[in-house]
Amino acid sequence: MKLLHLTFSALFVTGITLSPVGHAGNLLETFKLAQQNDPQWSAKKAHFLSDKERVEQAKGMLRPSAALSVSWSNINTDAPTGEVDQAPGYDCAIGFGAVGNLTGNNQVSGSDLALLRRCGDFVQEITDALTLRSVSYNRMNYTLQAKQPLFRLDYWYQNSAALSALSAAQANLASAQQDLIMRSAEGYFNVLKTQEDLKLARSEQKTLQIALSELKNRYKVGLLRDTDVYETQASYDLATAAVIIAQSEHDxxxxxxxxxxxxxxxxxxxxxxxxxxxxxxxxxxxxWEDYARKGNLTLLASRFAVNANRQMVTAKRSEHAPTVDLGAQYAQDKLSGDRSTESKATTVGVSINIPLFAGGITSSQERQARFNLQEAEDNQELALRNALRETRQYHTRVNADVAAVQARNKAIRSAASAYRSMKLGYENGVRTVTDVLATQRKLYQARKDLTESRYLYIVDTLRLKKSAGMLASEDLETLNSWLNSSGPQAVQGEELGGLTMDEIDGIKLKAETKVFGVKPKQSEHKSLYDAYKAWKSEDAKPKDGN
Structure with a gap:
């Protein structure tokens, strides 16, 4: 019995002691790599930059526009090109009148006959002049046009809608970075959790393997019953399966x-x-609900989206209003070849356009904009409810996690005491090997449950801060300070492209996107709520003039 007692004591120590990993990475390095390589984050940034261009497009409609057009053509045609002397034609008309005054004996005088001959020559001249012949010439046209909108209500409201949409896009980008922070932390701590689970599973397997080998030897010499060996073998097989599952989850x-x-x-x-x-x-x-109402970035984005859609309704309604444009045009037309001419013209004026009827398109687009506004308002209400629900949910879960950590710490102490008592009972012959293994399994499970509760506390706290709009890269710095890092020096927050009020990962923003975040004070292990403590102490200070 003494040999077995020493074996279980050594295995107990082996089962609950975890050795640190050498040359490990840290959380800030993981976040920086995610900023550089995560395709989901890269897609969000590209989408924001695409939305940002809509503002320039909306502004462009209010700016002057100019266009230059140049055309060249070669013309081949048949056209009369002769000239006719009009004086003989006048005399010829008189002569024809004289012919109408013929005498009754139908005789024509000599002077009238000469006049008729002259008319015949004129007719021949006209015939020759009207004869068509081939004509070829080139035509070059230059036209420069410029226009400046003077009164375009729809353009102004579309520009306002684009600015509100940009604010919504900024809030969505900030929310996407909070999501990146969240996914980086979740991924990192999930690796840590499964790593510890795997170590615990391997430790339990090793413990049972050594115990099984010893029990088999004692069984061979008749010191144990076969049921002890079979039950230990079953426990070992279950532990082996647990190692396989833990390895798969860790991978x-x-x-x-x-x-x-x-x-x-x-x-x-x-x-x-x-x-x-x-x-x-x-x-x-x-x-926390008040923080969520003011700072939840998804809710903030939905509010900007409502404002943008409201502006679009006004913009579509404004398309019924008259428009006034200032226009200028310079045109030059030049012919060369058989016909050589050149003309120039400059035109400056104001044009007024009054829409009367466009087939019902404008009214339909206005109704569509109203439905889009209704959708945006419903999404805003949904975002508010989700923000409050998530805040309440994670607030409750964090409190539950704190209580669970405390309870599972006690459970480990209780399981350890039960294990020691069970070993003592086995040594005195009042407990079986199965009883000892069962209490040892409970001890391993208690350690595993504590590990899970600690990581759940971290993740749920980050989720609570995200739902309130307070999550920032400073939280990763706090978590990173908890780690027993033996690797490279941690990256400073300024190098992370952290969430600020004017820039996200190198993308410049407007100052409308507000994010909570105060540098926590340095201590041995900073709390995830140190930012609140510092922020609250700043609010408690008397203001100037009070």
């Missing part, structure tokens, strides 16, 4: 993180055991 977690960072070799630094596990600060859920 999948690493692949998910690698898909985001672009790095196939994923190594993570484990968390120390003394991280601060605190309830939300402030602890009142109503305060």
């Amino acid at each position: 999948n977690a690493k692949q998910l993180l690698a898909m985001m960072t672009g790095e196939q070799e994923v190594m993570a630094t484990p968390l120390p055991s003394d991280i601060p596990i605190e309830p939300p600060k402030p602890n009142a859920v109503g305060d």
